[in-house]
Amino acid sequence: MDEGSDHPGGPGSGGAPGPGGPGSGGAEGPPPKRWRALLRDGPAFGPTRPGFWRSPVRGRWTTSVLGAVLLVGLTVVTVTGLLSYAAYNPDLTPVNDKTPDKGLLGFYLFPWPTDPHWLYRLTQGLHVTLGIVLVPVLLAKLWSVAPLFFTWPPVRSVAHALERVSLLLLVGGALFVFATGVLNVQLEYVFPGSFYVLHFYGSWVFLAGLAVHLGTKVPVMVRTLRAGPADAPVPGPGRPAGADLGEPPGLRTPNPAPATLSRGGVLGLVGLGSLTLFAVTVGQSIGGPLRATALLAPRGRASGEGPNDFPVNTTASRAGVGAGETGEDWRLTVRGGGREAVLTRQELLALPQHRAALPIACVEGWSTRDQEWSGVRLSDLADLVGAAAPVWVLVESVQRTGSFTSAGLHAGQVADPRSLLALRVNGADLSLDHGYPARVIVPAAPGVHNTKWVGRLTFEDA
Amino acid sequence: MGALRRWYGAPVSHLLLMAGSFALAAYAGVRLLGGDPVGVAVWFVGAVVLHDLVLVPAYTLADRGWQAVAGLLVGAGRGGHGGARARGTRGTRGEHGDRARIRLVNHVRVPAVLSALLFAVYFPLILGPSDAYLSKSGLPGHPFAGRWLLLCALLFAASAVVGAVRYARGAVADRSG
Structure with a gap:
């Protein structure tokens, strides 16, 4: 959905009155008219009102930058994940196959090579470390589009209804796959079933949602990134963001609070979050003396110096x-x-x-x-x-x-x-x-x- | 074709994309739900509900709450000139108050966000590793809560040092200016 571009509510609903001004005159009319106004404009206050969301940092640029980072990062995580699935050679024998019902989803399987000998170290280290590093980006991306989750009216057309269902696959799938992965690496087996089944099929459900998202949003993202941030003036600290002529309502709040962080500041904070997670995680995939730097990672703890003193999966x-x-x-x-x-x-x-x-x-x-x-x-x-x-x-x-x-x-x-x-x-x-x-x-x-x-x-x- | 488009609300290519996506989601979803359909559905939908209706409001409220507290703190620190902070009074003192408040907000906000992110990812280990972790890895004890608290302390301390340096520089610049 091209947020807000086909908003049917007329000027009264999209342009969001400030607090205390519920907008269109229907509110004072006789009951049927009031009901119609409620249907059209939604509740007079609350998250369905664009003015409810006040961060001046939200907008297409922020969302597009985060989306571009996720697009690249999730591509690597997806490819390494699919490679890991192939690395088990599930087609060779039933004992290798944790997902015997995979059917067409195993379409790409191939005999896993033995060269280079560090191949699985690399692909799986990337998969897990990058997945963890992308957590702040994913959360920031969801934060940046939060107003759209509550958009009013909830359904504008058949196409919009289908998109909202696919959004459940996308957001639910992303959170489900990240949660199962993050819990599994910490050996916290609380999820409802076998990790392999949940993470593998869950990823395909997520990818199905992602396909729609990319098909409908990549053009917007590319346009926004091409135009650059100059298209929409950056609100400086202490200054409310000015009216953004280039952007339809949806992500950009019509009722901005005074900025306390610039857009660059928010993106920098997300990057700092990723860097912090990277710093306390990557050592467990490098090993040697650097293992001890992985302060919070499950296998960041140094073993002794003896010939058998390297980590054990199962004692x-x-x-x-x-x-x-x-x-x-x-x-x-x-x-x-x-x-x-x-x-x-x-x-x-x-x-x-x-x-x-x-x-x-x-x-x-x-x-x-x-x-x-x-x-x-x-x-x-x-x-x-x-x-x-x-x-x-x-x-x-x-x-x-x-x-x-x-x-x-x-x-x-x-x-x-x-x-x-x-x-x-x-x-x-x-x-x-x-x-x-x-x-x-x-x-x-x-x-x-x-x-x-x-x-x-x-x-x-x- | 035009009628279809009007009824559907988007180009036909959109409908084809949707059909392909839902076919794939159904194919994988049947297999995902194969073992424990209720459990998986609860996790899948629960993750969205938990994120959108609990996590986002919780951190938003925490952030807005802290901003309000920071405003009061800066106001009190300026000996009753807090009114000058208010938006609209763009005097020198007001701008200074704004800047001081924003600095205070961010020098707590940044380490708080980083600490929260570390917790969000590693809370199972921080709250105490599972029996599976202890018995499978053979690693003794659980140092993770202490390490996380230490990291939080370091992050807040680093932010405070940077903040103090900025404050001192600002004070020097004010005097020389």
Whole structure:
């Protein structure tokens, strides 16, 4: 909707009388006339009156700048989000697929690459950090258009009614997707269902609303930004904004309060908010000494200096894995090509050992720097049972409870020489929390696909 | 075509865009609502209601309330010349009062907004991490409330220092001018 441009209420309703002047003369007439006036002009006071909204900083320029920032930022967040969905290789095997009903929404899926090995660190770090950084921009954008939520009459035409419904998808979708994401990275699982289901389908509902919003608003935004702020004089501190001849009523208040912040000041405050959130968050995705700078991020806390002192997604105690499952009696079963091999940890250590420097990168956005893993190549284990490439592998943990107790890795991931069944890290045996006796580590794979406490590998023809 | 446009209220391309959008929203929405339809609907609509009817009015009222208090404080600080602040009296003293009030407003407003934003994003950790956080991460204790309060204190202190420097500079400029 081109706000206010087709306002039908005549001069009495759009041009908003000041407080105490409810406008059109109908108010004093006999009851039917009064009712008609109420229908046309809305309640005499309250948020449906343009004069109710008094910030002189609202206007097309402010909204357009915030909209442009969101357009760029949300594009990156959306693309990295869709990439993260693909990174799980949901089409490979049902255990990888948290959204089996996705249907057409999985149209773009592709086998997730193993190069560069920090790919998921980058895409998911961007997704989560940028999402958090955009929170102030989203809230400011909603603030800047708040008068339109209460616009009167609530519905002007069929087209307007549909737009208002799509606005619910847009605003509800944005808040829903941001809320589920922000809560999930803090492991606050209060939302009604599986995070993957809610965040993925919720995003598509949001994108549906966004498509309409972009289709109808981008031309206005581009026009406004092209014209520049000079088109509408900036109200300075202490001075009320002058009448803005270039802008129809809607965003710009007809009853401005004296300004206490300029438009630049408001945009600067939003930027400062984003910067502050960035400063207390990004360290958890950089790791090393900078991790401790992420003062409020869930994984901003420094671990010790030992070889196993880097963050853990799920501890052994949480996973219900103890000495019983991982002690002397632990065996690795390898199946494939119609054969089966059962190996002890000693037997695995006797196989050719290879090294790989790879990070752990979590869907929650945090990651570690490269760790020095060593162990047996997945492709060597496939050879051991005579499973000829190309093969994909189903990795099963001895972990009984929790999500991602098993994961499928596609043929490209199995074939990569850096994909290991790791036995040691940074020169020491794996700690129990990092997956002792053996865990998978694959370049660029999401953290939960690097299965810990592995009990069985099943290679299947790709 | 013209009749359709008049009835609909926008060009036909608008109607096509709407149809495509609602088709996608319905396709994804059915799947979104598949598990716990009532819970998801409450969250989806509740987020809008909470934002538009609680959050926006709450921070607006807080801001307007603070502006009123700041006006009183500046008025009182000027020994009864508060009347000069009023709009319309554009004397030197009035402009100074306005500027002092706006500075006071913003030097509290900015750190308050930043502190509120940090809380809005990280309140689950600040209010005490979930059992899932403690058991999954294995990280002991919860330092987040203390860290947030510390950050709030730093933000307000930094704003106060900047404000004091500006005030001192303004006073010097007044005397030399």
